[in-house]
Amino acid sequence: MDPQRRAHYLSALGVEQWQPRAPVPVPVAAPAVSDEPGAQWLRLREEVAHCTRCPLHAGRTQGVLGVGDMHAGWMVIGEAPGAEEDRLGEPFVGRAGKLLDAMLKAIGLARGSGVYIANVLKSRPPNNRDPLPAEVAACRPYLARQIALIRPKLMLAVGRIAAQNLLGTDQSLSGLRGKVHAFGESGTPLIVTYHPAYLLRTPADKRKAWEDLKFARDLYQRLGAE
Numbered sequence: 001m002d003p004q005r006r007a008h009y010l011s012a013l014g015v016e017q018w019q020p021r022a023p024v025p026v027p028v029a030a031p032a033v034s035d036e037p038g039a040q041w042l043r044l045r046e047e048v049a050h051c052t053r054c055p056l057h058a059g060r061t062q063g064v065l066g067v068g069d070m071h072a073g074w075m076v077i078g079e080a081p082g083a084e085e086d087r088l089g090e091p092f093v094g095r096a097g098k099l100l101d102a103m104l105k106a107i108g109l110a111r112g113s114g115v116y117i118a119n120v121l122k123s124r125p126p127n128n129r130d131p132l133p134a135e136v137a138a139c140r141p142y143l144a145r146q147i148a149l150i151r152p153k154l155m156l157a158v159g160r161i162a163a164q165n166l167l168g169t170d171q172s173l174s175g176l177r178g179k180v181h182a183f184g185e186s187g188t189p190l191i192v193t194y195h196p197a198y199l200l201r202t203p204a205d206k207r208k209a210w211e212d213l214k215f216a217r218d219l220y221q222r223l224g225a226e
């Protein structure tokens with residue numbers, strides 16, 4: 001039957017014609033946010049790259065998250081990126097970084113293998129001044145997330161600023177060296193040594209830094225044996 005006649009009969013019978021309805025929107029589930037460590041690292045990197053939590057973002061070239069082995073047993077933590085780190089986006093790549101690499105090599109570690117390197121601050125303070133408490137507080141969640149993802153067996157704080165901020169103390173570096181501290185809620189063992197930039201200025205203290213590294217290496221071996 002032709003459609004017009006069919007419509008005529010149907011309306012005579014009082015039957016409403018079927019009308020195409022507007023498509024019903026099918027709810028699309030929001031993409032699930034993955035909790036996989038790889039996805040968490042990606043998010044962390046993105047957040048640090050776009051971070052504006054403190055005024056340092058205005059003067060930096062880029063945020064410097066960290067570098068190395070994401071399954072490392074060791075985590076080395078310094079203070080903040082300097083000029084070279086800000087330019088290249090990697091911690092400890094200037095002169096102090098070369099010395100840090102040599103220190104790590106002396107205990108059998110290499111950047112990218114067995115160790116992850118990060119800083120308390122992810123943005124460079126102007127003229128390499130000390131981090132302000134508000135900057136440290138703003139940046140702390142990033143470092144906390146890095147530590148939670150890596151779950152290092154041992155943390156090595158290099159320099160007074162890193163050590164004091166990680167341990168929440170104002171004790172001097174000499175007072176903090178030579179002891180095993182417990183970091184935060186996890187209680188991860190933490191050892192304190194000199195900052196390599198200080199050692200470049202004061203090479204006579206390299207011997208004491210070597211004592212710290214041997215102390216840390218011995219502890220790490222014992223932790224591994226447990």
Ligand code: URA
Nearest residue numbers: 078079080081091092
């Ligand atoms: N000093 C630090 O504490 N961290 C760096 O990344 C470079 C120099």
